[in-house]
Amino acid sequence: MxxxxxxxxxxxxxxxxxxxxxxxxxxxxxxxxxxxxxxxxxxxxxxxxxxxxxxxxxxxxxxxxxxxxxxxxxxxxxxxxxxxxxxxxxxxxxxxxxxxxxxxxxxxxxxxxxxxxxxxxxxxxxxxxxxxxxxxxxxxxxxxxxxxxxxxxxxxxxxxxxxxxxxxxxxxxxxxxxxxxxxxxxxxxxxxxxxxxxxxxxxxxxxxxxxxxxxxxxxxxxxxxxxxxxxxxxxxxxxxxLDYDEYNPATDDFIPAKYDVYTVDKRIDNKRALQKRAGFAENVEVPLIGMVSRLDEQKGLDILTASFDILFQKAEAQMVILGRGREEYHNLLRQAASRYPKQLAVFIDFDDALARLIYAGCDMFLMPSRFEPCGLGQLIAMRYEAIPIVRHTGGLVDTVQDLTQDMSKGNGFVFQGYDSEAMLAAIQRAVNSYTKKAWRNVMRRIMALDFSWxxxxxxxxxxxxxxxxxxxx
The missing domain is CATH 3.40.50.2000 (Glycogen Phosphorylase B;)
Known part of the structure; x- marks a missing residue:
């Protein structure tokens, strides 16, 4: 044709x-x-x-x-x-x-x-x-x-x-x-x-x-x-x-350590590099959450910025956020990062090299969208073996299925309601699951999924x- x-x-x-x-x-x-x-x-x-x-x-x-x-x-x-x-x-x-x-x-x-x-x-x-x-x-x-x-x-x-x-x-x-x-x-x-x-x-x-x-x-x-x-x-x-040639951790020159499904241990070097870039302690045992997004209400910034105090007081986790959007959220994110410098790093920018490092270095990738026609971030995250945490809406429904309790089925952590409580519960569930032996199996499973064009x-x-x-x- x-x-x-x-x-x-x-x-x-x-x-x-x-x-x-x-x-x-x-x-x-x-x-x-x-x-x-x-x-x-x-x-x-x-x-x-x-x-x-x-x-x-x-x-x-x-x-x-x-x-x-x-x-x-x-x-x-x-x-x-x-x-x-x-x-x-x-x-x-x-x-x-x-x-x-x-x-x-x-x-x-x-x-x-x-x-x-x-x-x-x-x-x-x-x-x-x-x-x-x-x-x-x-x-x-x-x-x-x-x-x-x-x-x-x-x-x-x-x-x-x-x-x-x-x-x-x-x-x-x-x-x-x-x-x-x-x-x-x-x-x-x-x-x-x-x-x-x-x-x-x-x-x-x-x-x-x-x-x-x-x-x-x-x-x-x-x-x-x-x-x-x-x-x-x-x-x-x-x-x-997703363009699997463009987004391929085995050939990506933007990341310090290239890897594939058989060499996943090399991914730890990317996590350390991301923690260093963010100014965090380089501790691979601490769950690291990534977010690459336009910073506005559609992408869930209203419920996210209202949640930082509870999140970082309850969960032993680190978070790196990259993006640009409304000035209101730029300011709220900077203020939160100044309160929690050991746990939250914010980069107000569009930076493809840093985005690749986030995908390749974070353990979990957050998308708390109010609505999401399709979503690209969750697809890139899974290609790079980061497990998505998403709201049940739009294309996120079609690409991310909630993990069962034993983590034998599913490929992410899904929450239903558009509110801080539902999002925090999903993040806490992901953080609690990070130490389970099944985590490595989920990483391999999501990387084997085919979301190619x-x-x-x-x-x-x-x-x-x-x-x-x-x-x-």
Whole structure:
């Protein structure tokens, strides 16, 4: 099959969040099983031209957008693999100092328009156009309106980000007629990009089976649950995978001691290195908890920061936290680290090398998320033999099963309620289990699990075939 991925970001070109990891990995996995997959994304000014060789595909195109004409061109490069990446080049994207933020509605409206105009001009024609998140959500609408013969897939990575706009934008973007194009029995869609991808794509996917069920409810639907229930017969959940070449403790140059399932004893050297980096006593007998996360309410920072006094007074454990987010939580974490310098170390940063050391050196990995569409941290942690402690939500449900009392079944410590007490009970259970002989068996068991993109790619392959069958009817 010929498949075009449309997205706002992709590793290694530019990465802001987990979307970039998906676009950098899933196309590669699909190519490996025989499909012809390409990616189209904006050419941002923050992409260093010295890092990637590009060639011109299409010269200047004039795109009518927001009551003006914008000139764009198309270049092509590769993702460090056989996957070609088309870069939509325009002043709007090149002059922006950030991927998201100020002016993003106008930029991604232009991107959607440009993709629609570029599609028929490409020498290569896809059978399937796979759009990702709100930044691309107008494309399925316009493909349907213009009777384009491409099957369309729309993937929701995080429903909380919808691309909201007001009535003035609707008029300026000349979208009023488009918003009236809907079945009479369908609830009125809110004024945001995301709603149109959900409404008009042939099939809609999201990044885990549990999250696909959760977003049908008012609690998790973020105002789109009625629309999602309307289309639930075309909604599928596919758990994201992990790039096993990128995340491999046997070859990872970021960690002091490389290891695999047969040489797990070497992992102790990474724990000592992490304890030293954190300023802790280098004692491998003390349980070490790691956390690499965006620091906000979605990731559970409200219940975590309220728990430190109880946690460090009751549990003999150390914790290392790495991430960046809301300033409020930066301050609370720094204050807690100053109170418990022998047990808590906080790094307010995005640091891939330190993140790898945390995954490879911690005994347990904490994800107390309020909601989690899929989650990448727990997958990396298990790849590096750190046992996850997670809340029962979204993709964490699909990837982490609670350990039985004798630790013979399961692969992590799971808590249900979103509150400090439930989280602390799970952490205490993990700390109490650390000295059991079965701990080593759990480490080996989780490292043998297969959460690679090859598994997810096969699932998407069946969804693509279903979309093609629907398009041919």
């Amino acid at each position: 010929k498949i075009l991925f449309v997205a706002a970001e992709a590793t290694p070109l530019v990465k802001v969040g987990g979307l970039a990891d998906v676009i950098g990995s899933l196309p590669k996995a699909l190519v490996e099983i025989g499909h012809d997959v390409r990616v189209i994304m904006p050419r941002y000014g923050i992409i260093d031209p010295a890092d990637f060789t590009t060639s011109s595909v299409i010269g200047n195109l004039n795109i009518a957008v927001m009551r003006r004409t914008e000139r764009v061109s198309l270049k092509v490069t590769e993702l460090g693999s056989k996957v070609k990446v088309y870069l939509v080049d325009s002043d709007d994207f090149r002059n922006s100092i950030e991927v998201y933020g100020k002016g993003e509605l106008e930029r991604f409206f232009l991107f959607c328009r440009a993709v629609l105009d570029i599609l028929p001009k490409l020498g290569w024609q896809p059978e399937i156009v796979h759009c990702h998140d709100w930044h691309t959500a107008l494309i399925p609408l316009w493909l349907k309106r213009n009777n384009c013969h491409y099957a369309s897939i729309f993937t929701i990575h995080n429903l909380a980000y919808q691309g909201f706009f007001d009535g003035r934008f609707l008029i300026d973007a000349d979208l009023e007629k488009d918003w009236q194009l809907r079945p009479t029995d369908m609830p009125d869609p809110p004024l945001n990009f995301m709603s149109q991808g959900i409404l008009w794509a042939d099939l809609v996917t999201t990044v885990s089976e549990t999250y696909a069920k959760e977003i049908l409810t008012p609690e998790y639907g973020v105002g789109l649950d009625r629309l999602l229930r309307y289309r639930q017969d075309r909604l599928f959940g596919v758990v994201n995978g 090859q598994v997810s790619a096969r699932r998407y392959e069946s969804i693509y075939r279903k979309a093609l069958e629907m398009e041919s009817l």
